[in-house]
Every structure is written in C-alpha cells, then in structure tokens.
Amino acid sequence: xxxxxxxxxxxxxxxxxxxxxxxxxxxxxxxxxxxxxxxxxxxxxxxxxxxxxxxxxxxxxxxxxxxxxxxxxxxxxxxxxxxxxxxxxxxxxxxxxxxxxxxxxxxxxxxxxxxxxxxxxxxxxxxxxxxxxxxxxxxxxxxxxxxxxxxxxxxxxxxxxxxxxxxxxxx
Amino acid sequence: xxxxxxxxxxxxxxxxxxxxxxxxxxxxxxxxxxxxxxxxxxxxxxxxxxxxxxxxxxxxxxxxxxxxxxxxxxx
Numbered sequence: 001x002x003x004x005x006x007x008x009x010x011x012x013x014x015x016x017x018x019x020x021x022x023x024x025x026x027x028x029x030x031x032x033x034x035x036x037x038x039x040x041x042x043x044x045x046x047x048x049x050x051x052x053x054x055x056x057x058x059x060x061x062x063x064x065x066x067x068x069x070x071x072x073x074x075x076x077x078x079x080x081x082x083x084x085x086x087x088x089x090x091x092x093x094x095x096x097x098x099x100x101x102x103x104x105x106x107x108x109x110x111x112x113x114x115x116x117x118x119x120x121x122x123x124x125x126x127x128x129x130x131x132x133x134x135x136x137x138x139x140x141x142x143x144x145x146x147x148x149x150x151x152x153x154x155x156x157x158x159x160x161x162x163x164x165x166x167x168x169x170x171x
Numbered sequence: 172x173x174x175x176x177x178x179x180x181x182x183x184x185x186x187x188x189x190x191x192x193x194x195x196x197x198x199x200x201x202x203x204x205x206x207x208x209x210x211x212x213x214x215x216x217x218x219x220x221x222x223x224x225x226x227x228x229x230x231x232x233x234x235x236x237x238x239x240x241x242x243x244x245x246x
Contacts, residue, residue, distance in 0.1 A: 149239035151232065155223045156216065164235070 040089065044096055052087045061086060 040049050057065065061082075067075065068083055075083070084091075133139060151159045163170045237245050 146241060149236060149241050151236065156219050160219075160223075 042089065042095055047092065047095070048088075053089045054086045057086070 040051055040053055042049055054061070064079060064082060064086075067079070072080075089095075134143075148159055148162050154160055161170050162168075236242065240246075
C-alpha cells in the first residue's frame, strides 16, 4: 500500500506524463501506458487511488462529467453508475472476490518440492562421499550400548526404556 | 442509491468489541494451555521422578556401571 502512494507521488512529481488507462469502451489505446502497466491499482488496503480509472473521455463522458459538477440529485441512477465506472475499475465486491489462485500456488510448491527431492536423491547416490566411521552401524550400536551402560536419562529418557534384566527394549 | 434495502451498519465500538473478544479468548487460551501442560507434562514428570527414587539404591547402580566397564577410575 505504501508502494502505491510512493508510486503516485513519483508519477506526479517526476512529470512522467503517464495518462490513465483507457476506458473499457475504447478501441484505440491512448498515448499513455497499456494495462496493466498503468498507475491505477486498487486493492482492499488502498481502495481509492489518486487517478481515476478512465482519463481519456469521449464527448458523451465529458458531458456527463460536466453534469456531475451540478447538483447530483439531477443524475439518474444509470448516470451515477456510469460515473462510478469512470472513476473506478471495479466495485468493492468485484475487487475483493476470492479466486482459486491458491490451488495453483500450492500445486506448484509441492511439485517443486518433489523435484527437489529427486535432485537430492540423485546427489545421495552419485555425489555424497563415504559415511564417516562414527556413523556406521557398528559404531552406532557400540555407542548406544555405552550410553545404556552409563544409564543415560534413567527416569524418563533413553535408559528408562531399556529392560536391564532381559537386555531388550521395554514393550 | 436510495433504492437499496440494507440496514445501517455498526458504526461505533468496533475496536472495543474486537478487544473484548480477543482479550477473553487470550485469557482462556493461556489458561487452557497452562492447565494442559500441568496435567500432561508436569505431573507425570513429578510422578516418574518420585517412582524412580522411591526404591533407588545408588550403590547397586554404581556396581552395575562398574561391571559394565565404563569407569576409568574404578575398574
């Protein structure tokens, strides 16, 4: 949201001469930027941008803008809706509607996680060096036996799960 | 838009309502988590230590360790 205000300030001060995007009914694009690279962007946290949605108005729309300068009670319902559409691209309901984008995102995330898993598997087979001595099964079993002899964590931890009479893990 | 049939929305006290909801919820959740921890972790742990040390013979324990050969100063 802060980026939007900063961007509007930049546009105004820098005098970049960027026009608003053309109205939905236009055929030829205006001299300004084409959507979506315009300076109009509304979101729930920044719902009323500084520039109106349509700045290139045809004669009929300009007449409506003139009428807007008078008393608003003279505007018909259709005219009010037309003025709203000139100023804003979408209503709040349209702007805030939910989408199914999250499914695509999650799908891609899981896909690339799986791909990474394949890469790491390949690395394990072809790249990793031999296991150090202390990680071989023989060493690890001797290490475990020594810990049990020392009765490490006999109350709730490792040695508490070992049955010293039967010399096996407790069920 | 005078033809709409929507009622007037809630205009005041929005923060107070939200705060009340969340403060009550926070107190309840904290108490719940604390009670759960006490009865699922702390009490069983105290009991386990009490049971272990009730009939603990430290000399017998030492002899077992010595026979297993882990000491350097007492073979």
